[in-house]
Amino acid sequence: MRISTGQMFHQNTTNILKKQSDTNQILDHLSTGKKINTAGDDPVGAIVADNLKQQNNLVNQYIKNVDYATNRLSIAESKLGSAETLVTTMRDQFLRGANGSLSSVERQMVADEMRASLDELISIANTRDESGNYLFAGFKTNEQPFAFDNNGEVMYSGDSGVRQSVVAQGITVGSNIPGDLAFMNSPNPLGDYGVNYLSGQQGDFTLTSAKITNPAAHIEDTYTVNFVANGANIDVEVFDSSGTLTTTIANFDPATPISVNGIDITLDGNPTAGDSFTIEPQENISILDSLNQAIALLESPDSINTPDGKSKLAQLLNNIDSGQNQVSIARGVSGNSLKALESISVNHGEEQLINNSALSTLEDLDIAEAISEFEKLQLSLNAVSSVFGKVGSLSLFDYI
Known part of the structure; x- marks a missing residue:
């Protein structure tokens, strides 16, 4: 079959350009370490890899939400633990101050100790996080939740809001403990x-x-x-x-x-x-008010040993016990949430590991194989270029 000179030049040029393109593609893969740089490298693989990356991005956001909720709940759990210990100490102080053998001066000293402890307890209830938001204020994070009113009673200015963090597909976890749950809404031991x-x-x-x-x-x-x-x-x-x-x-x-x-x-x-x-x-009582009333009873030395004073003493002890139990319940809520977050975090880590393994299988380049292929293409390109150069330089006048 006769091949025209134009056809020969076209075929050889096409072959050389293809070899150059294949060589450049291998160089691109070697430079990135990936065998899928564009959808044209592997259309199906590119779609799967993109889906895996999107899933990883979603998991990364879940992990950030888990970290945020864990940080806030860890602080809340720690503060509630301190509050629980402080209430126990104040109950013991109250019992010591109610001892009939104490003088009015000694009883006032106990009341002063309890007043300092109550101020510390209210300070715990007004804890702020690293952003300056009140931790136990519900949704009203910019407003101090606990303060004394003009009658000396502790008022709660927050609400019952629980901020939900989306930590997994279809799963939310409360990232805060509202102050009324922890300090205001303990059940009345008498009932209604x-x-x-x-x-x-x-x-x-x-x-x-x-x-x-x-x-x-x-x-x-x-x-x-x-x-x-x-x-x-x-x-x-x-x-x-x-x-x-x-x-x-x-x-x-x-x-x-x-x-x-x-x-x-x-x-x-x-x-x-x-x-x-x-x-x-x-229906409910406040541990803060109960402790405040206990202090007031100690500061009334003429009342503590009267029949009505003894009745108040018994009732306040029951109220304090109920309030302390409520603080423990709130601490348990934060602890259960932290446990759930820990489990979810482990699941996210495993999911990331699986996704990254699949991505590695799809995208990661076999360097040794790629280098070997590059050398083959380079050798082939050199050979084609050399032969084409010699054939292309032939002329009939060389043989006349």
């Missing part, structure tokens, strides 16, 4: 109503329960319970907040609850004629 023992009490008794037992008959109000002499016995009269007599119980038996408007009130001990107390709705 709180008690206020009145001065002048002579009998030795305490309330052990004030619960709503008949919701259909319940009327929420503040009730005053009076014990009235009835010969050798005692009657009970219960008045509502307007002073209206709502219930009368003849021949009171301490073993039988006082029932009024769907509420059952249980007493331990023996009240005497003339004794009185009030109850008001109170």
Whole structure:
């Protein structure tokens, strides 16, 4: 078959350019260490590699969210642990101050110690993170959550918000502990109503329960319970907040609850004629207020050893125990979240390892094989170029 000179030049030029292109492609792969630099190198592999990279980017964001939540919860857990220890110390101080053998000066010294501890506890509740945000304020991170009001009671200015961090596909974890959960909303040990023992009490008794037992008959109000002499016995009269007599119980038996408007009130001990107390709705109590009231009781040396003072002492100890348990519950919530985050973090690490291994299989270049291929292409290119140079220089006039 005859081959024209133009055709020969075209074929050889095409072969040389192809060899040069293949050689340059190998050089590109060697320079990056990857066998897929563009989608043209391996269209299917490029799509799979891109999906794996996107998945890794998503996992990296999850890991950042896990780190953020872990950091905040670790601080919260540590602070709640300190608060738990401090409440235990203050309870012991309260019991020491309630010792009847102490003088008023010694009791005031104990109260001063407790006041300093309470200030420290409130400082813990007002902890800020590294960004200056209040840790126990819920969503209101820019507003100090705990402070005393004009009546000396501790007020909470935060909310119940829990900031959720997306830490995995379809999984969120709360990254904060709201202050009301930790310090304000401990269950009332009496049940649904709180008690206020009145001065002048002579009998030795305490309330052990004030619960709503008949919701259909319940009327929420503040009730005053009076014990009235009835010969050798005692009657009970219960008045509502307007002073209206709502219930009368003849021949009171301490073993039988006082029932009024769907509420059952249980007493331990023996009240005497003339004794009185009030109850008001109170589902939750604050450990901060309970400790503040304990300090106030110690600072009233004439009240601590009276019958009503002893009743208040017993009730405050129960309130403090409930508050301490609530702090422990809040600490447990943060601990459980930290444990979950640790497990999720391990899973993300394993996922990254699998993705990176798959990417390596798809993209990483076999250097030795690539160098060998490069040398073959280079040798072939040199050979083609040399032969083409000699053939292209032939002329009929050389043989005439």
